[in-house]
Amino acid sequence: MTDIIHRVGIKAPISEVYKALASVEGVASWWTRSTTGNSAVGKTIRVQFNSKEGKEIGSMDMLVKALEQDKKVHWHFTGGPEEWIGTDAVFNLHAEGDHTIVLFGHRNWKEAVEFTAHCSMKWAIFLLSLKNLVETGEGSPSPDDIKIDNWN
């Protein structure tokens, strides 16, 4: 099994970071504008990625596996690219001084392939978007995300 892991620190109260992770509106403001579904535990959120011209590039369905107020958000991917199905994204939060620390893991990849390396880089871009959203009020969700290679 292979994991992508990242650490970011956000200068904001933990409750604001949690809100951006635990709600459909929050996710739509840093990951992809086309986020729909229900963010309650046991329900499914769909994230869709479009080109700037509005053409669909891809989508994922994720089951909200666990929510712990101001502590943890856990998604389990049930639809999307083959490599993502069965993987988990987990955000663990804690406070350190004036920062909220996000320990992020996209865990349980079957193997480390070139697409994993692409996704690792994209997660970093989206976590930066999350940081900017909470700190400044403005994220860069898809399709306004930074493009990092010829895949996206």
Add this chain to the structure above:
Amino acid sequence: MTDIIHRVGIKAPISEVYKALASVEGVASWWTRSTTGNSAVGKTIRVQFNSKEGKEIGSMDMLVKALEQDKKVHWHFTGGPEEWIGTDAVFNLHAEGDHTIVLFGHRNWKEAVEFTAHCSMKWAIFLLSLKNLVETGEGSPSPDDIKIDNWN
């Protein structure tokens, strides 16, 4: 063993990307301005990180283990944070259409710790700096790098 892996695509000839990775001047233009030493195979490069006020934050020594023109740069870390010693950074290059694809790995971490997650995020930031350097002529090497948490 744990690996950090990232993929970036740079709209530029492969030779320009290689030059930015295989020379002291190149590394100083995207990773840290304070890069010194000798970039020949078997020699050692030192990268030092300073605060904006000029105070040293940390440094690493890396042995240039392999250089393959327009294909590969391989560093082996011999000094620096304890977790880095004995690890390897490898950049594999290939062309795809008008992009040079960089497959990056910071390999052979003894374990995946919180500092690994921090470094994964920072490598993404510096690879973005490399991309910007080669595409636009301007990177953001330390101390002008994007800060991502309370550690750096």
